[in-house]
Amino acid sequence: MKYNVQITVMPLKDLLDPQGKAVLVGLNNLGIHSVEDVRVGKHITLIVEAASAEEAKSVAETAAKQLLANQVMESFEISVN
Amino acid sequence: MKYNVQITVMPLKDLLDPQGKAVLVGLNNLGIHSVEDVRVGKHITLIVEAASAEEAKSVAETAAKQLLANQVMESFEISVN
Numbered sequence: 479m480k481y482n483v484q485i486t487v488m489p490l491k492d493l494l495d496p497q498g499k500a501v502l503v504g505l506n507n508l509g510i511h512s513v514e515d516v517r518v519g520k521h522i523t524l525i526v527e528a529a530s531a532e533e534a535k536s537v538a539e540t541a542a543k544q545l546l547a548n549q550v551m552e553s554f555e556i557s558v559n
Numbered sequence: 560m561k562y563n564v565q566i567t568v569m570p571l572k573d574l575l576d577p578q579g580k581a582v583l584v585g586l587n588n589l590g591i592h593s594v595e596d597v598r599v600g601k602h603i604t605l606i607v608e609a610a611s612a613e614e615a616k617s618v619a620e621t622a623a624k625q626l627l628a629n630q631v632m633e634s635f636e637i638s639v640n
Contacts, residue, residue, distance in 0.1 A: 480595070486602045487602075488570050488604065492597055498603075501603070501626065501627070504626050505622055505626060508622075508625050508626060510621060510622055510625075511620060512607055512608045512609055512618050513605050513606065513607050513608075513618065513622065514561070514606045514607070514608055515604075515605070515606040516603060516604070516606075517603070517604045518601060518602075518603050518604075518607065519601070519602045519603075519604075520599060520600070520601065520602060521567045521568075521599070521600045521601060521602040522579075522582070522597065522599050522600075523569065523596075523597070523598045523599075523600075524596070524597055524599070525594065525595045525596040525597075526593055526594050526595070527593045527594075527595055528578065528593055535592050536595065537591060541589075541591055541594065544589050544591075545582065545585050545586060545589060546582065548567060548577055
């Protein structure tokens with residue numbers, strides 16, 4: 479069966495996020511002042527062929543750890559639909 | 560009140576996603592063959608000061624349309640926590 483797996487990779491909370499800061503400045507320049515903080519990460523959608531949702535999640539976890547997320551600087555979350 | 564707003568920006572379904580294709584090749588090279596398709600987009604977290612969740616969502620929508628998403632090539636989804 480095919481599973482649609484969503485992986486969100488975000489910079490760790492304690493680290494600076496220069497891209498997020500740039501977006502915040504950009505929003506201020508556009509006149510949007512009610513945004514107080516911005517963090518920018520990646521969203522990855524995988525279509526996984528697996529026998530169960532657990533197996534699909536496990537494949538995605540391996541992919542995230544080995545390729546998609548740098549765990550020194552980023553954390554990731556996985557959800558399976 | 561402060562709202563945590565999540566924006567997911569993904570390449571449109573009908574368009575090629577070279578970054579996703581590169582990740583797919585990378586996963587195959589790592590021995591992960593059960594992934595059939597990959598699409599890579601952006602995940603943006605905003606902290607918005609607003610009177611209501613609706614107002615926070617509206618600010619995020621303006622930010623997405625004006626700065627974060629290129630609607631010719633990308634679609635976006637917003638959720639407010």
